[in-house]
Amino acid sequence: MKIRSFLVTLLALVSLSMQAQMEDPVEFSSQLKTGSSAEGEIVFTGSIEPGWHVYSTNLPKGGPVSAALTVNKLDGAELVGTLQPGAGEKEQMDDIFGMKVRFFENKATFTQKVRFTKPTYSIDCSLEYGACNDQMCMPPMTTEFKQSGKSPAVDEPKEEKQEENTDEIGKNDTLTVPQDTVAKVDSIVDSVLQNPQSASLYRPVVKELQAFGGIADTTNRSWMYIFLMGLLGGLLALFTPCVWPIIPMTVSFFLKRSDNKRRAVRDAITYGISIIVIYLALGLLVTALFGSDTLNSLSTNAVFNLFLFALLVVFALSFFGWFELKLPASWGNKVDSKASNTTGLLSIFLMAFTLALVSFSCTAPIVGLLLVETATSGNWIGPAIGMFGFALALALPFTLFALFPSWLRQAPRSGSWMNIIKVTLGFIELAFALKFFSVADLAYGWNLMPRHVFLALWIAIFGLLGLYLIGKLKFPSDYVNGDPGPMPVPCIMLGLVSIAFAVYMLPGLWGAPCKAVSAFAPPMNTQDFNLNTQVVEAKYTDYEQGMAYAKATGKPVLLDFTGFGCVNCRKMEAAVWTDPRVADRLNNDYVLISLFVDDRKALPQAFYVDEMGENEPFTSVKDKMSWLQSHRFGANTQPFYVAVSPDGDPLTGSYGYDESVAKFLEFLDEGLQNFQKNK
Numbered sequence: 001m002k003i004r005s006f007l008v009t010l011l012a013l014v015s016l017s018m019q020a021q022m023e024d025p026v027e028f029s030s031q032l033k034t035g036s037s038a039e040g041e042i043v044f045t046g047s048i049e050p051g052w053h054v055y056s057t058n059l060p061k062g063g064p065v066s067a068a069l070t071v072n073k074l075d076g077a078e079l080v081g082t083l084q085p086g087a088g089e090k091e092q093m094d095d096i097f098g099m100k101v102r103f104f105e106n107k108a109t110f111t112q113k114v115r116f117t118k119p120t121y122s123i124d125c126s127l128e129y130g131a132c133n134d135q136m137c138m139p140p141m142t143t144e145f146k147q148s149g150k151s152p153a154v155d156e157p158k159e160e161k162q163e164e165n166t167d168e169i170g171k172n173d174t175l176t177v178p179q180d181t182v183a184k185v186d187s188i189v190d191s192v193l194q195n196p197q198s199a200s201l202y203r204p205v206v207k208e209l210q211a212f213g214g215i216a217d218t219t220n221r222s223w224m225y226i227f228l229m230g231l232l233g234g235l236l237a238l239f240t241p242c243v244w245p246i247i248p249m250t251v252s253f254f255l256k257r258s259d260n261k262r263r264a265v266r267d268a269i270t271y272g273i274s275i276i277v278i279y280l281a282l283g284l285l286v287t288a289l290f291g292s293d294t295l296n297s298l299s300t301n302a303v304f305n306l307f308l309f310a311l312l313v314v315f316a317l318s319f320f321g322w323f324e325l326k327l328p329a330s331w332g333n334k335v336d337s338k339a340s341n342t343t344g345l346l347s348i349f350l351m352a353f354t355l356a357l358v359s360f361s362c363t364a365p366i367v368g369l370l371l372v373e374t375a376t377s378g379n380w381i382g383p384a385i386g387m388f389g390f391a392l393a394l395a396l397p398f399t400l401f402a403l404f405p406s407w408l409r410q411a412p413r414s415g416s417w418m419n420i421i422k423v424t425l426g427f428i429e430l431a432f433a434l435k436f437f438s439v440a441d442l443a444y445g446w447n448l449m450p451r452h453v454f455l456a457l458w459i460a461i462f463g464l465l466g467l468y469l470i471g472k473l474k475f476p477s478d479y480v481n482g483d484p485g486p487m488p489v490p491c492i493m494l495g496l497v498s499i500a501f502a503v504y505m506l507p508g509l510w511g512a513p514c515k516a517v518s519a520f521a522p523p524m525n526t527q528d529f530n531l532n533t534q535v536v537e538a539k540y541t542d543y544e545q546g547m548a549y550a551k552a553t554g555k556p557v558l559l560d561f562t563g564f565g566c567v568n569c570r571k572m573e574a575a576v577w578t579d580p581r582v583a584d585r586l587n588n589d590y591v592l593i594s595l596f597v598d599d600r601k602a603l604p605q606a607f608y609v610d611e612m613g614e615n616e617p618f619t620s621v622k623d624k625m626s627w628l629q630s631h632r633f634g635a636n637t638q639p640f641y642v643a644v645s646p647d648g649d650p651l652t653g654s655y656g657y658d659e660s661v662a663k664f665l666e667f668l669d670e671g672l673q674n675f676q677k678n679k
Helices: 002-021 159-169 179-194 206-212 219-238 246-257 261-298 302-320 329-341 344-358 360-375 382-403 416-444 451-469 489-510 543-553 567-575 580-589 621-633 661-678
Strands: 026-034 039-048 053-055 068-075 077-085 090-094 099-105 107-116 120-129 141-150 557-562 591-596 602-611 614-620 640-644
Touching: 026 120, 026 141, 039 053, 039 099, 039 120, 039 141, 068 077, 077 120, 107 120, 206 621, 219 382, 261 344, 261 382, 302 416, 416 451, 451 489, 543 557, 543 591, 543 621, 557 621, 580 661, 591 621, 602 621, 614 621, 621 640, 640 661
Parallel strands: 557 591
Antiparallel strands: 026 039, 039 107, 053 099, 068 120, 077 107, 090 099, 099 107, 120 141, 557 640, 602 614
16 A cells, blocks of 8 residues: 555656646637627637747748637638737747747737627637747647527628728738728738729729829830940950950951051951941840740740750850860861952951851850840840940950051960950859859749858859969869969959958858849848848738738838849849838838749639730739739839839839939838828
């Protein structure tokens, strides 16, 4: 008996010890509140221990456990809307989950509205919720509600009461939304999706935007950028081993073959024009073969972007000296013999064509990068403009040296410095290649190259480039003509700049904006580890849900038409959105909705629109968002910002790419002022 008594006591002590270690930080009670109408509310009220908090409803995926209602049995009643959080909800950035979360401390209240449909009712449901403190989290917990009885009298809910609640929402800056409004908004969203073109959210407002003044035309600016990029590419191609040594030989040939200098100069100018015509024809051919729509579609196509990624990697390896890109030697020989056997302008044109073939191994990677950039820029004539800039820079020295032959004696001689330029271009090609892999990764949601991985690779690339330029890293091509010796002082200075650039990107691994690379790096929301809490992110990427939320909270909307591969969009987000004044307005005064026109994810259900009398189905996000931007706002370029009311009416003119913080603030403030006036 003593042994038995001892064992019972021991088990009791173990049980008490285990209970002492079990945490029970939250106690919930529930009740059904009814009145004289046919509606009631199931209210869950929780008491939370100090230091603990309970999470609210509808938190983003990948975050903590959201509060949610599970219905086991519902007879004689129906749910009205969804579970709603009560007063006292807080919102802050959670470093563990890397997102903003909403939660309650000390006390939590959740309400589910029901409508009785029979004389008697039976309700069996449970509330699931998550609770955490600063050190630990509890597993998902539940509290049950079971009740049955006689239903209150059945009446119709008053419409005036719904309008009253909606007015109250405009005074509330939190995410708490009265249940009546949520139910109303849900029905609006459903009707919009069933017949989108009849809804005000899809009504064209091009004339209204024009009345506000629209936006400045940025076409000329983008054309100038493409032209300058081509010009820079042509200048770089000049200083490669395939082109630079040909210049003095070609100019001397023109001077010797003619009886007078005037004719030699004329032939050299014709030669330069022929080079421009050849490369310009290449740019026009790319545009003619693909067209703007195809190029825009291909710009986010996974196969196309992976092909570009592989192509640029091959070009980079060729510049590193692993192998040499060559066209068949017979091509150059045939064209050269044709040039020798013909006379007049045709012979000069064929000589220019021979230059293009002979210099292929050096110019192809640069031309390829240029065509890739311009073809995916969304500008239909971009490839032609880029090739014109490239050819102009390539042809210019032949003409200038023919006009001023004495300059040839002052030109630098061929040497190892040209190989340094080739290798440097190889590193740059490799860095740009990652951008195209990133575009495919973002468009399809693979998450293979988030922002921190991209930055880590760029840090490695530019760090190695810096080591090469200061002479600490060598390639086999550097030893072709013997020991190259120490690097020139300009190379060492550029090497230090490259290393400094790599160091500059290091804080980006922990969430620093790194504005200098924001145009190429993936967006901040792909970062796994982010210590930067001053981040502006769209509350919604779904148009209907975002507009419904704006209507429920009584706030104006900023529509952000953007794209994963949009370079200027990333520049705006890094240079303008991060300004504290802009961030405050976007986070607190507006409902920010980002609409990706190159998101290839499938829609949950087909979206039908009436185009030219035909019922056109859209099955991907990009098709729907592109149609929305062009059909409703008469635009098809990104970034494109429109401030609208919750009903979709424009509040001011639209805004395009302009990195002026003052102008963007003026645009936002004008929208807010007009919204308050109309309200």
